[in-house]
């Protein structure tokens with residue numbers, strides 16, 4: 001069972017939720033973007049990443065955000081028919097200008113460049129400026145796994161996170177992902193450097209749920225239970241925002257989450273000479289920055305035995321003693337894998353507002369609506 005069902009949707013009765021097979025959902029979303037003028041390749045790139053999020057039980061970054069990309073194209077942030085360009089290059093590295101292209105297309109291209117460089121020289125690192133929101137980070141880090149490489153991906157974002165002791169959101173939710181191949185399964189850490197993502201606030205808002213204290217602060221820097229208030233403050237560029245991983249102040253390590261978030265901005269925007277989070281989405285330019293890396297296991301020895309060594313470490317951790325009341329210790333990436341298998345066989349679960357929004361997009365483009373969305 002995926003996280004979407006366990007966590008985000010737990011207070012909604014199953015009667016309210018819609019389940020749709022992933023193939024029909026994919027076709028509908030691609031058709032909507034094509035009808036909205038995105039072109040076949042870009043539409044496929046965007047929907048692939050969104051649908052992967054829903055399949056993995058990450059509704060915060062799934063097809064509920066289809067309209068966001070249409071709006072960002074209409075606002076001039078996402079520029080179509082622009083291809084990324086290499087602005088600086090060494091055999092091991094490159095600085096890429098995304099030229100305002102869709103984040104998903106730019107990022108696949110840039111991660112492939114990092115993997116190609118690692119194929120030639122064992123490591124490859126690519127920083128990207130002037131791109132757009134790219135969705136879930138593990139989509140890109142995982143691309144390295146099939147070549148027996150460690151994949152690294154990170155991005156900055158719209159300013160959403162207040163630094164420790166601050167009340168102005170100047171940092172992004174700035175996620176990073178590291179994917180390391182193992183002999184049976186990989187380790188895939190993919191995490192925002194904030195307590196939660198804006199997408200999770202959007203899920204709570206769609207479901208009309210309050211958020212727990214410790215997630216976000218209002219414009220005075222005080223805890224709030226209202227996701228709608230925090231989201232409105234973002235849209236109006238008022239103070240307030242999401243707390244860094246570890247929460248408010250220093251007691252539970254908020255200063256470490258703040259450091260991780262700043263680190264992601266320094267690597268993504270610093271190494272690409274691009275916009276740091278606070279300067280993104282201004283004057284018709286999104287300016288989002290990413291960083292991608294690939295490291296061949298051959299850097300350190302024979303890959304097959306190294307994957308066994310990595311597996312034995314993960315196995316050692318997850319087979320350790322469980323806390324009272326707990327039956328299982330997960331490895332990173334396991335819940336997403338379980339959710340993916342479940343969703344591929346049973347279908348993707350969508351909340352009522354997401355269904356209404358997809359139906360509206362289909363109707364305005366005179367597209368046929370799958371029966372599963374009309375029940």
Ligand SMILES: NC(=O)c1ccc[n+]([C@@H]2O[C@H](COP(=O)([O-])OP(=O)(O)OC[C@H]3O[C@@H](n4cnc5c(N)ncnc54)[C@H](O)[C@@H]3O)[C@@H](O)[C@H]2O)c1
Pocket residue numbers: 058060061133134135136137138155156157173174175176177188189190191192193196197329330331332333334335336
């Ligand atoms: N593009 C952007 O600007 C942006 C910004 C922020 C986040 N995101 C994406 O949002 C998604 C969600 O981020 P998040 O921080 O909410 O993730 P999360 O908190 O749900 O999961 C973080 C990591 O913890 C692992 N995990 C979860 N429960 C676990 C457990 N009990 N034991 C061991 N591992 C466990 C997951 O496999 C994952 O690797 C990510 O894909 C991220 O890349 C994107």
Ligand SMILES: O=C(O)C[C@H](O)C(=O)O
Pocket residue numbers: 060061133157158160173196197198199200
């Ligand atoms: O919403 C964003 O712009 C960033 C990220 O996807 C998030 O949900 O925090």
